[in-house]
Amino acid sequence: MGLGAGLLAQLPLIGKAIPVDTPWYTIDTAKKKELADVALNAARSKGATYTDVRIGRYLNQFIITREEKVENVINTESYGIGIRVLANGCWGFASTDQMDKDSIARTAALAVSIAKENSRLITTPVELAPQKGYGEVSWKAPIEKNAFDVPLKEKADLLLSVSDAALKGGANYVGSFLFLVNEQKYFASSDGSYIDQDVHRIWPTFTVTKIDAATGKFVTRDALSAPRGMGYEYLMPRESDKIRGVTTLYRDRYDMLEDARQAATQATEKLKAKSVEPGKYDLILDPSHLWLTIHESVGHPTELDRVLGYEANFAGTSFLTLDKWESKKFQFGSPLVNIVADKTQPGSLGAVGYDDEGVATQKWDLIKNGVLVNYQAIRDQAHIIGLKQSQGCCYSQSWSDVQFQRMPNVSLQPGTAKLTPAEMIKNVEKGIFIVGNGSFSIDQQRYNFQFGGQLYYEIKNGEIVGMLNDVAYQSNTQEFWNSCKAIADQRDYRLGGSYFDGKGQPEQVSAVSHGSATARFNGVNVINTARKI
Incomplete structure (x- = not known):
C-alpha cells in the first residue's frame, strides 16, 4: 500500500x-x-x-x-x-x-x-x-x-x-x-x-x-x-x-x-547485517527508541482510570494498583529513575495552557528515585487519591467527543552526573545500542512486554563493532526499570512522541511527547525475531 x-x-x-x-x-x-x-x-x-x-x-x-x-x-x-x-x-x-x-x-x-x-x-x-x-x-x-x-x-x-x-x-x-x-x-x-x-x-x-x-x-x-x-x-x-x-x-x-x-x-x-544471537545483553537505548517504552510501560499504567478499572476495554488496565502507591515504597525502578508528567513543556505535543476541563496545566512527579509516588487524575478522580485539585490532564480529540483523562507528556529525567552516550558505551562488554522505535507488544496490565527498534548496533568490550538484525527485547515493567544503571545528562535529552495515542471506547486519539536522554539497562533478555520458537 x-x-x-x-x-x-x-x-x-x-x-x-x-x-x-x-x-x-x-x-x-x-x-x-x-x-x-x-x-x-x-x-x-x-x-x-x-x-x-x-x-x-x-x-x-x-x-x-x-x-x-x-x-x-x-x-x-x-x-x-x-x-x-x-x-x-x-x-x-x-x-x-x-x-x-x-x-x-x-x-x-x-x-x-x-x-x-x-x-x-x-x-x-x-x-x-x-x-x-x-x-x-x-x-x-x-x-x-x-x-x-x-x-x-x-x-x-x-x-x-x-x-x-x-x-x-x-x-x-x-x-x-x-x-x-x-x-x-x-x-x-x-x-x-x-x-x-x-x-x-x-x-x-x-x-x-x-x-x-x-x-x-x-x-x-x-x-x-x-x-x-x-x-x-x-x-x-x-x-x-x-x-x-x-x-x-x-x-x-x-x-x-x-x-x-x-x-x-x-x-x-x-x-x-548479521542476525542477533539471543541472550542477555546490556542495552543502550537512544531517546528516539526509549520514548515508546516509556509511553507503554509508564505512561499508560499510571493513568488513574486504568488503575481503578474504569478503562479496561481498550488495551487493558494497570498493574500499578492503589495499594502499591499507598505503601509509599513500591520500587518501580532503580533509584536513578525519575519520571515526571508535564503538560507545560515547550515544543512538546501535549503542551497547552489549560486542559479540556479548564484547569491550568502543570508538572508533577510520577516516579521519584524509583518509587511510585503519583498517578494522572482529572477533576472527577482527584478526590480518590486525596488531591485537592485536578492535575490538568483532561482532553478530547474534538468538539464532538466528550473529554476524559488522557496522558500528559511523561518523561524520564536525565542523569545529574556528566555522562555522554559514547562514554556510556565504553563501559559495556556485551550490549546492543538501539535507535528508533519499531514493533511492540505489551499485556493488558502494562506489565510484560516486547520492543523492537529501527537500528541495532552490537557493542563488544566498549566499542560498536557492527550492525545487527532481528532484535527485540523482552522484560516486565518493574524488572526493566530496576535494571536501569545509567542515564546520560541533560545535553542528550530529546523528545519523542505519538501523534495518535488511542484510548477509550469509542476510541479517541491524542498527541503526547516523551523525553529522555540515552539510558543503559543491564542484563535484558534479547530474542531473535527471525527464528521460530
Whole structure:
C-alpha cells in the first residue's frame, strides 16, 4: 500500500475536506464567548449544576509523496460545539455543528436531559474537585513560523527532495509524509472561565525501502523524526542542535534531508547485517527508541482510570494498583529513575495552557528515585487519591467527543552526573545500542512486554563493532526499570512522541511527547525475531 495509503488508513480524518488553498484564519473570540454564554445559560435554566462548553475548530493538512510524485494533498476542517453538564449528580454530553444560537440552546438542553436520565443508574454522584474560574484568558503555542502559512509548493518540494536524497543514496522506494494540525479551542464553564487556545503540531516522516535484487530480501528504515508541538521552524535545523553519534540527530529541530540520506545508507547496511544471537545483553537505548517504552510501560499504567478499572476495554488496565502507591515504597525502578508528567513543556505535543476541563496545566512527579509516588487524575478522580485539585490532564480529540483523562507528556529525567552516550558505551562488554522505535507488544496490565527498534548496533568490550538484525527485547515493567544503571545528562535529552495515542471506547486519539536522554539497562533478555520458537 505504501506509506501514504498505510498512514491515511490509520489517521483520524476529523471534519470535511476543504480546498487545499484555503487561507489560515481564526474565529473571533467575542463571537465564541457569545455562543458559549448561550449554552451556559440554557443548561442552567434546565437544571444543570455545572456546565462546560468547548467550541473547536480543527484543521488538518496531509501532504504525501512517493518517489518523484506528489500522491495526495488533503485539507480538512471541523467546527462545532460540545456541551457537558452535571445534573442530578451525573454527567450528560451533547454536541452539534449547527452553530446558531437556537441549535446551541437545544443541544445544551439535550445534554441536561441525558444527565438526568443517566442519573437513574448511578449509585454515587460525581464529585468534582473545586476549580476557580480564570475569567477571560488565552494561550498560544509559541511557534515561530505557522506551517499552514507556508506555501504548499514549498512543503511538497521539501518532501520530493527527501525522496531524491534517499534514492541517490541507494534506496529503491521512498514515501514521505507531512502532517500539520491546528486546534483552535475555546473553553467556557459555569465556574467563570473563558479560555481561548491556539495549538499547533507538526509531523514530518518517511519510509525508505532497500531491496536485494539477488535474493528479493528487503528492509526498511523509518524516519527518526519526532512529531512536535512546533511550527514550520521544526524543519529549519540549527547547527547547535546537532547530536553526533552512530547517527546524527537533533534536539529541538529536524534535518529531514540528512535523515533521508542516512536512512538510505543504513538500509543498505541492514541488508548485510548479521542476525542477533539471543541472550542477555546490556542495552543502550537512544531517546528516539526509549520514548515508546516509556509511553507503554509508564505512561499508560499510571493513568488513574486504568488503575481503578474504569478503562479496561481498550488495551487493558494497570498493574500499578492503589495499594502499591499507598505503601509509599513500591520500587518501580532503580533509584536513578525519575519520571515526571508535564503538560507545560515547550515544543512538546501535549503542551497547552489549560486542559479540556479548564484547569491550568502543570508538572508533577510520577516516579521519584524509583518509587511510585503519583498517578494522572482529572477533576472527577482527584478526590480518590486525596488531591485537592485536578492535575490538568483532561482532553478530547474534538468538539464532538466528550473529554476524559488522557496522558500528559511523561518523561524520564536525565542523569545529574556528566555522562555522554559514547562514554556510556565504553563501559559495556556485551550490549546492543538501539535507535528508533519499531514493533511492540505489551499485556493488558502494562506489565510484560516486547520492543523492537529501527537500528541495532552490537557493542563488544566498549566499542560498536557492527550492525545487527532481528532484535527485540523482552522484560516486565518493574524488572526493566530496576535494571536501569545509567542515564546520560541533560545535553542528550530529546523528545519523542505519538501523534495518535488511542484510548477509550469509542476510541479517541491524542498527541503526547516523551523525553529522555540515552539510558543503559543491564542484563535484558534479547530474542531473535527471525527464528521460530
